[in-house]
Amino acid sequence: MSAKVRIGIVGYGNLGKGVHKAIQQNPDMELVAVFTRREPETMKSASGEVLFETISRAEVYLDRIDVMILCGGSATDLPEQTPAMASMFSTVDSFDTHAKIPEFYEQVDAAAKSGGHVSVISTGWDPGLFSLNRLLAESILPEGTTNTFWGKGVSQGHSDAIRRVAGVKAGVQYTVPVEAVIDQIRGGETPELSTRDKHLRQCFVVAEEGADQQAIRETIVSMPNYFSDYDTTVEFISEEELARDHSGMPHGGFVIRSGETGDGTRQLVEFSLKLDSNPEFTASVLVAYARSAYRLKQQGQSGARTVFDIPFGLLSPKSPEELRKELL
Amino acid sequence: MSAKVRIGIVGYGNLGKGVHKAIQQNPDMELVAVFTRREPETMKSASGEVLFETISRAEVYLDRIDVMILCGGSATDLPEQTPAMASMFSTVDSFDTHAKIPEFYEQVDAAAKSGGHVSVISTGWDPGLFSLNRLLAESILPEGTTNTFWGKGVSQGHSDAIRRVAGVKAGVQYTVPVEAVIDQIRGGETPELSTRDKHLRQCFVVAEEGADQQAIRETIVSMPNYFSDYDTTVEFISEEELARDHSGMPHGGFVIRSGETGDGTRQLVEFSLKLDSNPEFTASVLVAYARSAYRLKQQGQSGARTVFDIPFGLLSPKSPEELRKELL
Numbered sequence: 001m002s003a004k005v006r007i008g009i010v011g012y013g014n015l016g017k018g019v020h021k022a023i024q025q026n027p028d029m030e031l032v033a034v035f036t037r038r039e040p041e042t043m044k045s046a047s048g049e050v051l052f053e054t055i056s057r058a059e060v061y062l063d064r065i066d067v068m069i070l071c072g073g074s075a076t077d078l079p080e081q082t083p084a085m086a087s088m089f090s091t092v093d094s095f096d097t098h099a100k101i102p103e104f105y106e107q108v109d110a111a112a113k114s115g116g117h118v119s120v121i122s123t124g125w126d127p128g129l130f131s132l133n134r135l136l137a138e139s140i141l142p143e144g145t146t147n148t149f150w151g152k153g154v155s156q157g158h159s160d161a162i163r164r165v166a167g168v169k170a171g172v173q174y175t176v177p178v179e180a181v182i183d184q185i186r187g188g189e190t191p192e193l194s195t196r197d198k199h200l201r202q203c204f205v206v207a208e209e210g211a212d213q214q215a216i217r218e219t220i221v222s223m224p225n226y227f228s229d230y231d232t233t234v235e236f237i238s239e240e241e242l243a244r245d246h247s248g249m250p251h252g253g254f255v256i257r258s259g260e261t262g263d264g265t266r267q268l269v270e271f272s273l274k275l276d277s278n279p280e281f282t283a284s285v286l287v288a289y290a291r292s293a294y295r296l297k298q299q300g301q302s303g304a305r306t307v308f309d310i311p312f313g314l315l316s317p318k319s320p321e322e323l324r325k326e327l328l
Numbered sequence: 329m330s331a332k333v334r335i336g337i338v339g340y341g342n343l344g345k346g347v348h349k350a351i352q353q354n355p356d357m358e359l360v361a362v363f364t365r366r367e368p369e370t371m372k373s374a375s376g377e378v379l380f381e382t383i384s385r386a387e388v389y390l391d392r393i394d395v396m397i398l399c400g401g402s403a404t405d406l407p408e409q410t411p412a413m414a415s416m417f418s419t420v421d422s423f424d425t426h427a428k429i430p431e432f433y434e435q436v437d438a439a440a441k442s443g444g445h446v447s448v449i450s451t452g453w454d455p456g457l458f459s460l461n462r463l464l465a466e467s468i469l470p471e472g473t474t475n476t477f478w479g480k481g482v483s484q485g486h487s488d489a490i491r492r493v494a495g496v497k498a499g500v501q502y503t504v505p506v507e508a509v510i511d512q513i514r515g516g517e518t519p520e521l522s523t524r525d526k527h528l529r530q531c532f533v534v535a536e537e538g539a540d541q542q543a544i545r546e547t548i549v550s551m552p553n554y555f556s557d558y559d560t561t562v563e564f565i566s567e568e569e570l571a572r573d574h575s576g577m578p579h580g581g582f583v584i585r586s587g588e589t590g591d592g593t594r595q596l597v598e599f600s601l602k603l604d605s606n607p608e609f610t611a612s613v614l615v616a617y618a619r620s621a622y623r624l625k626q627q628g629q630s631g632a633r634t635v636f637d638i639p640f641g642l643l644s645p646k647s648p649e650e651l652r653k654e655l656l
Contacts, residue, residue, distance in 0.1 A: 101656055105652055134655045135643070136640055139619075139644045140609075140613050262349045265604045267612075270598075271599050272597075281595050288468050312636050324429055325429070328636070
């Protein structure tokens with residue numbers, strides 16, 4: 001057996017902790033260190049012993065880490081961290097600001113090429129596995145309609161938006177796909193749908209004592225970008241209820257393409273996820289793509305890659321011969 | 329826009345006709361000729377004008393065809409045709425005798441390399457898209473169980489087996505997944521399942537006049553390999569009913585992986601197809617992979633490839649930039 005793929009984790013929130021646990025499920029990988037902006041000595045491991053390092057010491061690990069898995073946020077962390085790390089290590093990230101992906105790709109590509117490394121950007125499940133299925137389905141069925149549904153699941157961005165409303169102590173927002181619409185599509189119909197038609201938004205809010213609940217509700221449902229374009233429900237609950245019923249991070253969704261071949265023959269392709277933990281699943285995707293980054297670099301490649309550029313065979317620890325024999 | 333991908337079709341049964349129609353949905357491709365073992369002048373086009381050629385004249389087209397799509401059967405056609413064609417053209421086929429894939433791969437690989445071409449073997453939906461999803465799901469969720477369900481759909485091999493029974497005039501066999509088992513898995517359970525537990529076999533049989541229906545039924549349900557390991561139903565119908573209710577070729581199925589991440593968190597990945605025409609859908613997959621064979625050869629590659637080796641980006645007529653912008 002060849003040497004293990006040596007992994008570093010940058011950032012140790014829910015996603016970084018998920019990556020830590022996912023590495024332990026993959027015997028061909030080992031975690032070398034977790035890099036953090038916090039004080040390393042204040043950090044607590046999510047699973048067994050681990051070395052914490054301050055992020056500025058990453059370059060000390062140039063020869064000791066094959067792939068850095070970047071677990072920061074897309075708003076401010078990754079635009080800075082991925083290019084910086086990509087010049088020193090192969091990297092994987094889950095950059096998900098769709099509109100900025102082309103620009104991000106160019107920056108990371110230049111950095112990765114400068115260091116001779118491979119950087120897989122924007123992986124996870126959307127962007128990531130859902131993107132792959134959108135591409136696959138439209139390539140096979142050029143005449144058709146693709147729909148993506150998200151949920152039922154917690155949207156971190158929308159939950160944050162709720163919590164910024166005056167009088168709100170805590171809250172969580174679920175994106176919920178409209179079942180009737182999914183059934184319509186599965187039944188072979190191809191309705192024209194806006195995102196609003198396809199999803200509801202459910203908010204569970206803990207109000208500050210004495211806060212005006214009606215005003216909070218109004219502020220939420222009319223919030224532009226986040227809620228005003230959706231059917232939004234707001235339910236007020238206690239802190240205890242929030243902790244008891246809403247502390248998980250479930251998510252999931254569907255990519256469905258309804259297409260036609262030949263003389264109007266209906267064909268339906270669907271990919272779906274039902275996740276009890278969104279960050280742990282995303283982390284598992286990042287780890288599989290870390291394996292591919294390592295192998296591409298071993299092949300002598302360099303530069304940025306997306307899920308569209310990477311054959312699935314490189315995601316598995318199995319050899320091409322094993323894959324053909326066991327899984328084809 | 330670059331030149332079109334020039335396609336040849338070998339074999340003009342249901343699959344070959346499906347490929348013909350699929351090419352017409354892809355403006356970056358053109359059909360040059362259909363090669364057949366029958367008399368070319370006796371052939372009828374499934375869709376518009378087309379040139380029929382006798383298969384022995386394939387080599388005349390060396391410089392006029394980029395990719396040959398091989399639409400013969402796996403039992404006797406492809407083991408002979410793919411290696412022969414692979415030395416002259418890039419090829420795509422749907423070779424689906426799972427146990428013989430490793431050997432077939434080696435033969436085709438040698439032939440393709442000898443001619444400097446690329447041969448994509450064993451594509452379609454199973455082997456093909458289902459294989460991809462088995463590989464993806466187990467790579468992301470190393471701890472888990474994958475189940476593949478087929479149907480409801482017509483199995484050509486099993487229908488042929490019925491028709492060989494003495495006293496049977498015509499017949500069709502549907503493979504039917506057991507819904508209760510699928511629901512169990514979707515609900516997060518991971519039962520140990522044999523293929524028998526997961527599928528029923530429904531046979532619709534037209535008996536010869538005066539044939540012993542009870543004997544036919546017994547012969548079918550006890551047939552080894554095909555039916556004896558399954559719960560099999562046999563229903564006798566008239567020729568008119570067969571033509572009216574069973575002339576389509578629907579199929580489909582599911583690949584479901586139920587896995588665990590972290591400390592026992594349940595994660596479910598599912599890919600499903602619901603096809604009104606199995607051969608037309610398989611044909612559409614072959615055509616998308618023909619595009620990838622063409623591109624890989626343009627990159628200077630040669631040899632046999634499976635779906636595991638080919639990034640999805642090569643299946644689409646869109647550029648990498650467009651894909652990142654529109655579909656990621």
